[in-house]
Amino acid sequence: MKxxxxxxxxxxxxxxxxxxxxVVPGVSGGTIAFITGIYEELIHSIKSIDLEAIxxxxxxxxxxxxxxxxxxxxxxxxxxxxxxxxxxxxxxxHLLETQPVLIWSFFFGLILVSSVVVARRVKKWNYEKVVAxxxxxxxxxxITSVTPAETTEAAWFIILSGILxxxxxxxxxxxxxxxxxxxxxxxxxxxxxxxxDIVALLLLGxxxxxxxxxxxRLLSWLFRKYHDGTVAVLAGFMIGSLNKIxxxxxxxxxxxxxxMEKPLVEKNVLPAFTDADDRLLPAxxxxxxxxxxILLFEVVMKRKEVD
Numbered sequence: 001m002k003x004x005x006x007x008x009x010x011x012x013x014x015x016x017x018x019x020x021x022x023v024v025p026g027v028s029g030g031t032i033a034f035i036t037g038i039y040e041e042l043i044h045s046i047k048s049i050d051l052e053a054i055x056x057x058x059x060x061x062x063x064x065x066x067x068x069x070x071x072x073x074x075x076x077x078x079x080x081x082x083x084x085x086x087x088x089x090x091x092x093x094h095l096l097e098t099q100p101v102l103i104w105s106f107f108f109g110l111i112l113v114s115s116v117v118v119a120r121r122v123k124k125w126n127y128e129k130v131v132a133x134x135x136x137x138x139x140x141x142x143i144t145s146v147t148p149a150e151t152t153e154a155a156w157f158i159i160l161s162g163i164l165x166x167x168x169x170x171x172x173x174x175x176x177x178x179x180x181x182x183x184x185x186x187x188x189x190x191x192x193x194x195x196x197d198i199v200a201l202l203l204l205g206x207x208x209x210x211x212x213x214x215x216x217r218l219l220s221w222l223f224r225k226y227h228d229g230t231v232a233v234l235a236g237f238m239i240g241s242l243n244k245i246x247x248x249x250x251x252x253x254x255x256x257x258x259x260m261e262k263p264l265v266e267k268n269v270l271p272a273f274t275d276a277d278d279r280l281l282p283a284x285x286x287x288x289x290x291x292x293x294i295l296l297f298e299v300v301m302k303r304k305e306v307d
Contacts, residue, residue, distance in 0.1 A: 008076045014038050015080020020088045022081065022169055022176060029081065031172040031238055035114045035294060040223055042077060043170070045070040046216035104247035105283040109290030111245060115238035117298060118172070122228045122235075129232045136236020144178070144244035151184040155203055161185040162207020167215045172234045178244065243268070247283055 014036040018029035033039040048069045056065035066072075095103050122129055151157060161183045169176030180186040192200035222230040246268040253265035271280050 003072070008072060011038060011073060011076040012080040012083075015077035016084040016088075017080070018077070019081035019084025020092060023085060023088070023092055028169065028172055028176070028241070030168075030170040031111060031114060031241075033170070034118055034172045034234065034238075035110075035297070038073075038077065039172070041070070041073060043216050043219045043223065045074050046170075046212055047220040049213060101247045101279060101283050102286045104245055105286040106290045108242060108245045108247055109287030110294060111238055111290075112242060112287075113291045113294045115235050115242075117294060118231060118238060119235040121231050124228065129228055132229045132232035133236040133239075136233040136238075137240040138236075140237040140240025141243050142240075143182070144241060146182055153188065158185070158188075158200065158203040159207040159210070161189075162204040163211035163214075164207075165189075165204075166208035166211035170212065170215065170219075172238050247271075 014032070017032040017036065021032045022029035030039065033042055053065055053068050056062075056068055092103075119133065151161075161180060164183065165176040165179045165185075167176075168179040177186060180189050188200070189204060191197070192204065219230070248269050248271045249266040250269045251266050271283070
């Protein structure tokens with residue numbers, strides 16, 4: 001498909017949305033990719049970075065290499081992710097600290113309706129698809145309920161953490177940063193970035209590359225062979241992740257990151273309907289905003305398909 005500059009700028013914006021989601025422990029960039037309609041192309045493009053691509057690159061056939069890996073698309077997506085991480089991370093972190101209920105309410109509405117939109121992409125529902133979506137819900141719910149652990153800082157485990165975090169990053173409903181939190185390596189990764197710990201960053205980066213390349217091949221094969229079942233499982237991941245994104249929480253255990261206390265283990269609670277501090281109405285409005293954005297996006301996408 002031939003694309004012009006406007007199309008690539010739109011893809012860059014979608015990548016920015018992915019990056020913004022990835023910096024929040026609990027929200028997946030893969031979810032945003034799925035919502036915005038670039039998920040399958042992203043998986044297939046990452047998968048195309050193979051031995052043939054390496055051969056083309058090292059034999060100087062760079063134009064063929066770039067076309068083989070869908071380079072313009074990947075560059076637009078990852079440029080967007082980078083822009084979001086360096087520009088929006090601090091803003092999102094500040095909002096999560098000062099307005100957590102409102103921000104989580106927005107994400108809750110966003111992902112709630114997105115799971116329905118994704119589930120509608122299953123062309124034909126049957127017993128197997130129902131089992132698939134229930135399995136996805138159960139897996140994501142379990143992962144988001146596990147208590148974070150204290151783990152080793154051996155090189156092999158840092159690489160493994162990078163592999164699992166990058167896999168989660170492109171799976172809708174499962175957050176890469178939350179996986180690092182579960183593995184006891186969220187503070188470690190933040191410290192590696194802040195202190196520019198080259199060794200730690202190389203180990204995490206090596207794991208991330210291995211995870212992305214291996215999972216993209218698996219997902220590409222699953223989409224090709226079992227498209228509807230795969231979509232059903234991924235929709236289930238999104239529904240199950242709502243356990244983590246529920247806006248009203250009570251902190252059970254904290255973690256100290258860069259000298260600041262942050263929630264480590266939380267449990268979901270109902271809002272105190274009589275407590276004005278919960279700002280229930282603004283939270284509900286933020287949920288509706290998240291829902292409205294996805295529905296608006298769906299309408300726009302359908303009009304483009306008609307055109």
